[in-house]
Amino acid sequence: TSVDNETYGGFEESRPLIHATPPKGWMNDPNGLWYDASEELYHMYYQYSPNETYWSLPIVWGHKTSKNLTVWDDAGIAMAPTDNTTGFYSGSVVVDYNNTSGFFNSTTDPRQRAVAIFTYNTPEAEVQCVAYSLDGGYTFIQYESNPVLSNNSTQFRDPKVIWHEESQKWIMTIAKTQEYKVSIYSSSDLKDWTLESEVEKVGVLGYQYECPGLARISLPNVTLASGSSNMTVPYPSTYSNGTATPTDAWVMFISVNPGAPNGGSFVQYFIGDFNGTTFTPFTEQTQTLDDGEDYYALQTFFNSADNSTLGVAWASNWKYAQSVDTYPWKSSMSLVRKFTLDYFQANPESKILSLKSEPCVDYDVFDLNAGTLYTLNNATDDFMHAKITTNSSQGLLEFNMTWSVNASAYDNSEAADLSLYLRGNQFDDEYLWLGYIANAGAFYLDRGNTGSPFTATCPLFNTRTAVNVQPCEYVSDEITTYKVRGIVDRNIIELYFNDGAQVSTNTFFFMDGDYIETCELKVNKMGVFSIDEFSFRQLAL
Ligand code: FRU
Structure with missing residues (x-):
């Protein structure tokens, strides 16, 4: 659709x-x-x-x-x-x-x-x-x-x-x-x-x-x-x-x-x-x-x-606060x-x-059984593509990812990135695109792929933004580790990097009632990245 x-x-x-x-x-x-x-x-x-x-x-x-x-x-x-x-x-x-x-x-x-x-x-x-x-x-x-x-x-x-x-x-x-x-x-x-x-x-x-x-x-x-x-x-x-x-x-x-x-x-x-x-x-x-x-x-x-x-x-x-079309x-x-x-x-x-x-999120208010815990599969040396869907999303979700980058496995001429696509349950051409680019050391968010007239027409709404994320751990001279925790609540996403050492809060505007339900993880290439932990779950109220 x-x-x-x-x-x-x-x-x-x-x-x-x-x-x-x-x-x-x-x-x-x-x-x-x-x-x-x-x-x-x-x-x-x-x-x-x-x-x-x-x-x-x-x-x-x-x-x-x-x-x-x-x-x-x-x-x-x-x-x-x-x-x-x-x-x-x-x-x-x-x-x-x-x-x-x-x-x-x-x-x-x-x-x-x-x-x-x-x-x-x-x-x-x-x-x-x-x-x-x-x-x-x-x-x-x-x-x-x-x-x-x-x-x-x-x-x-x-x-x-x-x-x-x-x-x-x-x-x-x-x-x-x-x-x-x-x-x-x-x-x-x-x-x-x-x-x-x-x-x-x-x-x-x-x-x-x-x-x-x-x-x-x-x-x-x-x-x-x-x-x-x-x-x-x-x-x-x-x-x-x-x-x-x-x-x-x-x-x-x-x-x-x-x-x-x-x-x-x-x-x-x-x-x-x-x-x-x-x-x-x-x-x-x-x-x-x-x-x-x-x-x-x-x-x-x-x-x-x-x-x-x-x-x-x-x-x-x-x-752009006053132009938003909620x-x-x-x-x-x-x-x-x-x-x-x-x-x-x-x-x-x-x-x-x-x-x-x-x-400060009190998890006691949620029915966490509605959540899906994800384990990695179908990874190859080069590429991984995995898709997880929660059941009947209300648009309130959390994901956690810990990943490591092996600097010896790529040089700066190569693209090495991992991306998450968070897609709507009604319109799959509405999505947030976010991820990490190894040779830029940056975690990006693209909130421009949505159907709201505001997103399409407001010239003051930056649809792309990025954070330079430092490692939370220097595992060795070559290997560094990073973490992100994302909380999505209908039209806002809060990203906490490395246990909150850096934060990025951004609104986004999907069509009414189209809630994020699916998370696709794409890793290019697995030789550079390892996904140490990944979970995606619904916080059902
Ligand atoms: C900041 C601000 C404050 C002022 C208030 C008025 O957003 O401009 O300086 O007290 O909003 O609503």
């Missing part, structure tokens, strides 16, 4: 199952991510235009909740401005356990004392406001003396607030977007804010900085000689708090749009130290959180069940990811301290 453009609707059936989407209307940045430890419930708010499928005022805070970070329930609208020419722009939520704000009394469980700090955008200015919730995050009361922070500017937004234990203060990072600054403010009550310092013109500037954030993350448990020459990232012998063997580093996230290396929107980050006043990056190197086309406005959760650092990004790109809803979030720090083997000689991303 081949695709007939007339049947394209882009309606309900293409809605992802484990990526948060708005019930109808437009979604962008995740906001106010927090965990209610009394209800054991995660809260996610988001930039929401309920009445249009493109960004339009008024912008309100939509709301989702989840018990397992996998399936999200809709919780309506948490707060909205009264003036339709304005917007409640991006911001964050903190849990004010000790009632530093004075908004609460003993009737609110300390674990539910949610305070939102966000940007109120009007045609005249962007100012920062606070609002508090007395019902566990479902509705918010605007503080009567708002705004709490203003700067006579229309380009001053996206406050993300954390609690800094050593100084016993709230710390806000906020973007002066067109000045390429992240301003760091402190407060003891979430109302009075004092400017502490500014991080200025770091990394890719692009057109503007948006959605900054600061997170404290444990350092990997390895002993490194201070100043060791094979560390690209210098490792300070002492940190600001005077400890000789620091256990944590601080990561600053900055979203940039437009001006991403792939075009459009992306998230960069810097690893360094924060002493309660200033953030000092260890290096000027710009690090990219996700190499795909659709990962922007990352925000981390204020807290989590096990104190790990969790984050969510908007899974789209401002270049209806009556537009955009989704990424999966929730757990971030850890580790040393990334950038080449045989050097390691770079960088973030690892692991998807």
